[in-house]
Structures are given as structure tokens and as C-alpha cells.
Amino acid sequence: MNKFLLALVAFGCVASMSHAEDGASGWTGEGSLSAGFTTGNTETKDLGLGLKLNKEAGVWTYGLEAAADYGEIDGLESKNRLFAGLNVDRAINDKLFGFGRVSHERDEFTGFESRSFVGGGLGYHIYDGDKVKWTVRGGPGLKIDEVRAYDTVDVNNLPVTVPAETVNSFGAVAGSEYSYTFNDNVSFSNTTGVLYAKESTQLTNSAALTAALTSKISARVSFDVRHDTDPPIGFESTDTATRVSLVYAF
Template identity: 30%
Template sequence: MRKLAILATPLALIAAPAAAELPTAARAMIDAAIASGDAEQVEAVIATARTAFPDDSAEIDAIWTAYQAEQRELAAAEAAAEVEQIRQAGLFDNWSGEGQIGAFQSSGNTDEIGLSAALDLQREGIDWEHRLKFTADYRRQDGTTSREQFLARYEPRYQINDGLFAFGLAQYERDRRQGFSGRYSLSGGLGYKVIDTDTMELSVKAGPAYRVTQFIDGTETSRVAGLVGLDFDWQISDSIKFTQDANGTAETGGEALLIVDGANTSLTATTGLEVGVSDALRARLSWAVEYDSNPPAGAVSTDTLTRFTLVYGF
């Protein structure tokens, strides 16, 4: 019996050998990929190691599982830190936007100056988003103002869920060519993000509005209105972007006022194509149309403007 026990011992060792360790060079290659911080490189090296060392797949899988768990923890910590930074941000923090400006001056047969400027600002929080827009177009020829158009708009948004949001809108317009020295609009309602991807965004919104118009002849009207809006952005490539923004306002004029004074429907739509010049600078070609169905006497209902500008993002 003692001989059998002695013989059984080496047989047991042969039947259950110790697990082989991953070669030092292979482990060093994986560690170097992890240290690089490039997740795609780590995944590629792990796949290569599995193919080259199939007997060590269990150890390689354990390394990969531990790496993924560590990355999830880091991502969660970064996300929590970002949320906390947004919550602690001051009123003037976390704003981004773009600005554009153009001007010209001529003398001789005609004495003319012109100025075009625009500023778009945006601030995104956890649930809230704030949008500010300012535009100005001014032109004076031979002592006569031929264009004087200004717009200021503030739009806060509250994200109810992934797609649905509530919005408010306060807007001031001045366009003496269209016959009004001031037009004030207040609106609010609901909107929905129909498309929201890294390269394409499409949102629609609608709600009631109240609008006061001060005409250049000194008269003034105030009407209940309905507002419909659309925003569309498409990043065609790394350097080319297509934009479409439209806002339509249809005035009801109230029950009797609509019949007596008639209704006025206005539409502003801007289509743009942007091409990147540098990381912060873009060239934009845009076409804008403004429509008022019932303009004052002496004014036409439709205005169009084609513009080429340089845009600086920040």
C-alpha cells in the first residue's frame, strides 16, 4: 500500500499542473497600453494578447474586467465632479457662444456706412438652458438711414425629460423699414427634441404669445398670438455645418380685433452654411427672410438678406 501512495503522488501532480503565468513581456505590453490612457489601444492589445497566449486567457480576461471596472469608476467620478461644478457655477460662468461683426464705409459718388453685428450666447445647466441672441444691421447712405434693424432675444429652457422641454421667450425687435419702431413679444410653451445626436439636432416648439407693436406713425397695437419655432443643425463633416432656424408668429388679434383690424402673421427664417477656417473661426453664408402679412402702408411684406460673415466661437 505504501508503494501505491508513493506512485500516486507524481501522477496527481501531472494531472493538475499549476496555472501558467502570463509572460512578463505580454504583461508589460498590456500595462503600457493601460498607462497610455487610450481605451481603443488597450482593447486592441488585450485582443492581441488573447490570440497570442490562448492558455492565459483567464488571466487576460481578469485584467480586462478589472480595467473596465476602473474606467467605469473614473467616468462616474468625473461625471459627478462635472455636475457639482455646474451646480456651484456663478451666474456668469459656463457661458459659450459665437460673435460676428462686419462694417463698411464708402465716399465719393456716394457717402455710405454700414454695420452688421451678432452675438449668440448659451449656458447649459443640469436641467436649465439659457439662450441669448443680439443682432444689429445699420446702413446710412447720403445722410439717409436705409436700414435700421435690431433684435434682442432671451429664451430659458427647462428639460423635462430626454426629449420634452418647456420654454419661455422674451423678444424685442426694431425695424423702421418694416414700419415699426418697436415690437415686444412674450411667449412660453412646450418643445420637443425630435433628433438629438452628435451630428444632427432638430427641435420644434409651440405656445401662446402676447405681442405689442409700436409703429413709426405713433400708433400701437397689442394682440394675443401663437408662436411656432423650429431649430435644425447638421454637422455635415468636421468643417461644414448646415443650420436652419425659423420662428413664426400668427396673431389672432382677439375676438373682435381680428375682424376689425385684421390679423398679422410674421415669419423670420434664416438658413446658413458654415465652413471651418480654424478651431475657433468659421466662414458663414446665410440667407434670411422676414415676412409680415399685413405691413404698414408704404412697407412691403417680405424682406430678404444674403450675408457672408466670419464667425468666432468661444
């Protein structure tokens, strides 16, 4: 699955760039590449690939998102995350819409082998102007958590290995997508997501400032926060990432 998702991101980025000019597919979106490298007391390397695709067909809107992040500190792997998600929206009127969502995530540096969600609900376009766009959505679904095995101690202070398990539970998804266009070249966006489940609730937020360099290429600075309300023992609850990216729009 890891190799499949990574291939999906890479293929999507290449395919979108190669077909951007003719627009024959009807898909629009962006591909992004972020990289970082520091030297000194520690050496760190970070690489990120991202793909977002959208297609409108009458009252239907299809949205695909995929991402891959990899990092090393002093030659040791410190980040390895793959994500893919699909939204299908169906307009009810100018403001209100229904949606279905499927997502899957694998992250080598959390207490979860994988996390998946299948669900749907309703969304609402609060603002849809030239400068300000703001959409919210939410609804129920099924969340599937593959929890890793981990080592701990029992009441007698003896080492115990807690086996891996699969937890299926009622879940709910909620999201907010906000953007503000300052002018033709500079824009700000803030995307917030909540994925609730009994095992653990995930909260994410990504704030980004994007500046156009050419008609197709932009530079982006973003700050991401990811929080788990109840991570397994030995894992941090909050991760943050500051990124500088090149973005190709089509």
C-alpha cells in the same frame, strides 16, 4: 432703447471673446461680424453684429440672442434694426421641454416702432445626434406692436394722417432649429420662426453654411428672409439679406 441694445451686442461680443479661454462663466456661444460695401452706380454699406449665448445648468438651459444691423445707400440710411431675445428652457424628459420667451425688436424701416413678445410653451428635440440636430417649439403669449403714424388718403381722396397706436393682442410663437454637420469643418443650419398676432404675423427664415478657418474662427454665408403678412401702408411685406460673416466661437 436703441443705444442700450446696441451696447448690449457690442459688450457681449467683446466680453465673450475676452473670457472665452477660461470658460469660467459657464456660457458658450458665438459672436459674429458681417460687413459689405459696393461701389458703382450706387454705393452701399452694410454692417451687422450678432451675439448668441447658451448656458446649461442641470435641467435648465438659458439662451440669449442679440443683433444689430445698419446700412446706407448713397449716404442715406437704409437699414437700422436692433433685436434682443431670451429663452429659458426646462427639460421634462430627454426629448420634451418647456420654455419661456421674451423678445424685443426695433426697426426704423418697417411700419412698426417696436414689436415685443412675452410667452411660453413646449418644445421637442426631434433629432439630437452627432450629425443632425432638429428642435421645434411653440406656444401662446402676448404680442405688443407699436404701430407708426403714417399718411394716407380718405374716401374723398383727401390726405389723412393715421396716428400712432399701441396694439396688444393674443399671440403665438413657433420655431424650428435644424443643423447638419458635414464634417469637422463644415456645417449647415436653417432656423425658422413664426410670431403670430392679429395686427401682423412675422415669418423669418435664415439658412447658413459655416466653414471653420481655425479652431475658434469660421466664415459663414447666410440668406435671411423676413415677411410681414399685413405691413402698414407704404411698407414692403418682405425683406431679404445675403450676408458674409466672420464668426468667433467660444
